[in-house]
Amino acid sequence: MKNVPGTEGVSADLNPNMSRRSLLRSTALVGAGIGAVQLLGSSPASALGGTINSALDKEIRAMVKGRTIKVGFTPPVLSENFTQIENAAWQKMYEFEKRFGVKWVWERQAPVGDFNAVQGTLGIVQSWISRKFDAIAVCTGANFATVQDLYKQANSKGLKVFQFNQPAELYPVGDLQTVSNIGYDNRWQSGYLAGKYLANTLGGKGQILQIWGPSGSDWTRGRKIGFDKALAENPGIKVVGQADGGYVRDKGFTAAQDLLTKNPSVNAIYGENEEMALGASQAIDAANLKHWDGKSGIVTIGADGLVSGFDAIAAGKLTATVDIGGIDQGQNLIETIFATVGLGQTVTQIINNPTQVVDKSNYAWHKAYAKWALSAPKKYGK
Amino acid sequence: MSEFRSKVSIASTRNRALMDPSFGVVALLALVVIVMSIFQPSFKTSGNATNIINAMMTVSFLAIGMTVVLISGGIDLSVGSTMALTAGVAGKFISYGMNMYVAFIFALIVGALVGLVNGLLITKLAIPDFIATLAMLGIGQGIMLYWTQGVPILGYMSTPYYYIGGLRKILGPISIPMIVLVVVALVVSILLKKTNLGLYFYAVGSSSVSTRNAGVHVGRIKIWAYVISGLLAGIAGIHIAGRTTTIPPLIGNGYEISAIAAAVIGGASLLGGRGRVVGALIGALTLTLTRNIINIVGIASSWQAIVIGCVLIGAVLANRASEMFGKRISERTEKLNKRKVSA
Numbered sequence: 001m002k003n004v005p006g007t008e009g010v011s012a013d014l015n016p017n018m019s020r021r022s023l024l025r026s027t028a029l030v031g032a033g034i035g036a037v038q039l040l041g042s043s044p045a046s047a048l049g050g051t052i053n054s055a056l057d058k059e060i061r062a063m064v065k066g067r068t069i070k071v072g073f074t075p076p077v078l079s080e081n082f083t084q085i086e087n088a089a090w091q092k093m094y095e096f097e098k099r100f101g102v103k104w105v106w107e108r109q110a111p112v113g114d115f116n117a118v119q120g121t122l123g124i125v126q127s128w129i130s131r132k133f134d135a136i137a138v139c140t141g142a143n144f145a146t147v148q149d150l151y152k153q154a155n156s157k158g159l160k161v162f163q164f165n166q167p168a169e170l171y172p173v174g175d176l177q178t179v180s181n182i183g184y185d186n187r188w189q190s191g192y193l194a195g196k197y198l199a200n201t202l203g204g205k206g207q208i209l210q211i212w213g214p215s216g217s218d219w220t221r222g223r224k225i226g227f228d229k230a231l232a233e234n235p236g237i238k239v240v241g242q243a244d245g246g247y248v249r250d251k252g253f254t255a256a257q258d259l260l261t262k263n264p265s266v267n268a269i270y271g272e273n274e275e276m277a278l279g280a281s282q283a284i285d286a287a288n289l290k291h292w293d294g295k296s297g298i299v300t301i302g303a304d305g306l307v308s309g310f311d312a313i314a315a316g317k318l319t320a321t322v323d324i325g326g327i328d329q330g331q332n333l334i335e336t337i338f339a340t341v342g343l344g345q346t347v348t349q350i351i352n353n354p355t356q357v358v359d360k361s362n363y364a365w366h367k368a369y370a371k372w373a374l375s376a377p378k379k380y381g382k
Numbered sequence: 383m384s385e386f387r388s389k390v391s392i393a394s395t396r397n398r399a400l401m402d403p404s405f406g407v408v409a410l411l412a413l414v415v416i417v418m419s420i421f422q423p424s425f426k427t428s429g430n431a432t433n434i435i436n437a438m439m440t441v442s443f444l445a446i447g448m449t450v451v452l453i454s455g456g457i458d459l460s461v462g463s464t465m466a467l468t469a470g471v472a473g474k475f476i477s478y479g480m481n482m483y484v485a486f487i488f489a490l491i492v493g494a495l496v497g498l499v500n501g502l503l504i505t506k507l508a509i510p511d512f513i514a515t516l517a518m519l520g521i522g523q524g525i526m527l528y529w530t531q532g533v534p535i536l537g538y539m540s541t542p543y544y545y546i547g548g549l550r551k552i553l554g555p556i557s558i559p560m561i562v563l564v565v566v567a568l569v570v571s572i573l574l575k576k577t578n579l580g581l582y583f584y585a586v587g588s589s590s591v592s593t594r595n596a597g598v599h600v601g602r603i604k605i606w607a608y609v610i611s612g613l614l615a616g617i618a619g620i621h622i623a624g625r626t627t628t629i630p631p632l633i634g635n636g637y638e639i640s641a642i643a644a645a646v647i648g649g650a651s652l653l654g655g656r657g658r659v660v661g662a663l664i665g666a667l668t669l670t671l672t673r674n675i676i677n678i679v680g681i682a683s684s685w686q687a688i689v690i691g692c693v694l695i696g697a698v699l700a701n702r703a704s705e706m707f708g709k710r711i712s713e714r715t716e717k718l719n720k721r722k723v724s725a
Binding site: 079216254255257 | 422424429430433436440530531536549622625626627628631632633673674677680682683684686
């Protein structure tokens with residue numbers, strides 16, 4: 001998979017869920033690629049000026065007959081990452097509204113408080129079930145088995161459940177009660193990429209610190225599997241310290257400060273998400289240490305792919321981040337919902353988007369893409 | 383006789399120290415610092431000490447405010463979300479082009495207003511303080527989430543704010559937040575020890591009925607306690623916005639628990655009538671030191687919550703043990719002294 005962006009160094013047997021169609025998709029930067037839906041103007045192709053077939057649009061419009069599709073969107077928490085995904089979804093919704101005459105009812109609810117709280121998500125989803133929504137898009141930190149039971153309930157009432165940004169790869173496909181999971185493989189498309197990037201940048205030798213999310217998080221579990229594989233392939237890279245940064249900048253900052261005090265001559269810091277990586281970057285400044293300038297200093301890498309992260313890369317405060325394809329997720333989510341709810345098509349259980357390590361060499365287009373997504377012409381659900 | 387008097391004086395000082403509500407945890411901290419210094423050389427560096435002090439700033443401000451509320455017999459669960467809201471006010475107003483210091487004043491006003499609302503809900507509408515402040519926690523969070531739509535507030539930092547947030551130092555390891563904390567601690571200590579208001583806080587917390595019968599306006603005193611707590615949450619908000627350089631809407635999540643824990647570790651009573659500013663600082667130091675040790679030693683994150691819980695219990699038990707021990711020694715010393723005097 002050498003020539004496929006986002007999969008450098010990943011062999012096919014390590015990435016079983018990335019189908020050939022997904023690879024072609026990632027190379028051409030097209031969206032969901034689900035049969036006829038691909039012809040409907042897949043997300044990045046549309047954003048970059050894809051071809052719209054007016055005869056096809058007319059036929060789809062005749063099929064849809066101005067139908068309203070009610071979608072519930074529940075991220076685990078309101079944050080820049082999920083706002084980006086939501087705005088990308090709105091871009092696609094607006095496009096389909098104009099082309100096919102479909103109407104959208106969009107409702108966003110997020111549980112407040114504990115990222116892993118199941119009660120909040122349960123209550124929200126149950127409310128949508130009783131209000132007869134057509135589709136629910138869920139990302140949750142709640143226990144896997146508990147939410148699958150909930151999805152089963154939803155299925156029995158005719159409600160289609162989609163997960164997004166969820167580490168579904170950690171569970172047997174047969175146990176998934178969803179219509180589809182739109183996301184990426186946290187192991188090989190995030191953790192492994194970050195570890196590989198660090199190893200390549202350091203020439204295969206060096207000491208690193210790791211700032212992880214809360215213990216028990218599936219995202220942490222998945223990314224660690226991938227990162228550990230990259231470490232195993234590069235035995236000259238040693239982890240000399242790790243701490244829990246709670247996915248927030250302040251805790252990431254404090255954790256990195258403490259670890260840097262013990263290990264001031266580290267070569268790199270990995271933050272499992274961008275906020276913690278940016279906290280680590282602040283810790284480097286506070287300790288009067290040097291950021292990576294291409295030749296020396298401390299390499300910092302996170303994961304998310306946010307405008308604030310790209311700005312930090314441009315300013316030299318963050319070396320790199322893994323863009324986890326949040327915009328593609330938002331776009332593909334809507335394509336998948338439209339394909340199944342609107343057109344009655346069948347989709348695959350796992351749809352993985354392209355991801356990529358972003359650094360100074362390529363951040364500009366990622367930032368432009370993110371800014372495009374955030375400038376959705378219509379805000380749904382407001 | 384004078385030798386006897388000096389022995390009595392030394393014994394009284396020792397007994398007073400033992401009976402001090404924070405003595406146990408101070409002794410425990412001292413022991414931990416000694417052990418860590420021996421086994422982890424990086425622990426006893428000046429860099430690490432500075433890290434610990436900087437990291438404890440936010441909780442310290444909140445814990446001092448919480449101590450005042452606890453002394454008066456209340457509790458304030460809204461400090462975390464108030465901190466987030468005031469941070470948001472400061473950050474947003476600066477990003478709109480307002481002068482930084484004027485934005486800070488607005489942030490402090492918002493903090494004090496939240497405290498006032500808490501106080502009015504509790505005293506005028508007779509809503510239990512737990513419920514009233516829990517409601518304000520939710521309202522504060524909701525306002526921040528609606529205002530930001532989940533997107534962190536950015537673009538408000540400037541060179542002066544880096545100093546105010548403590549990211550740049552003014553002299554050696556000394557930062558502006560350290561100076562602000564010392565000033566705040568002194569002012570609140572003087573308020574508690576030397577003013578009528580401070581005296582009334584303790585009186586209301588010990589017995590609001592007796593205090594009311596003595597002619598003191600209990601409701602007004604309680605309101606003041608919550609206003610002070612809100613104001614200190616405002617200071618914490620200004621600080622944390624400068625320290626993190628970005629304000630996610632839920633930045634205050636969990637800080638109310640840390641503030642309560644710090645105050646109680648420092649000797650404040652959940653039943654009211656007891657607490658000190660220096661105790662709040664000791665409590666904040668205990669929590670921060672625990673996390674610092676966890677990170678330096680490399681305790682797995684799955685164990686961290688257990689370790690922190692055990693430290694909390696240990697700290698409170700240490701205080702209680704030293705108090706009981708001190709009381710016993712004091713009683714024995716008194717008996718001995720009485721015998722000697724009568725002899």
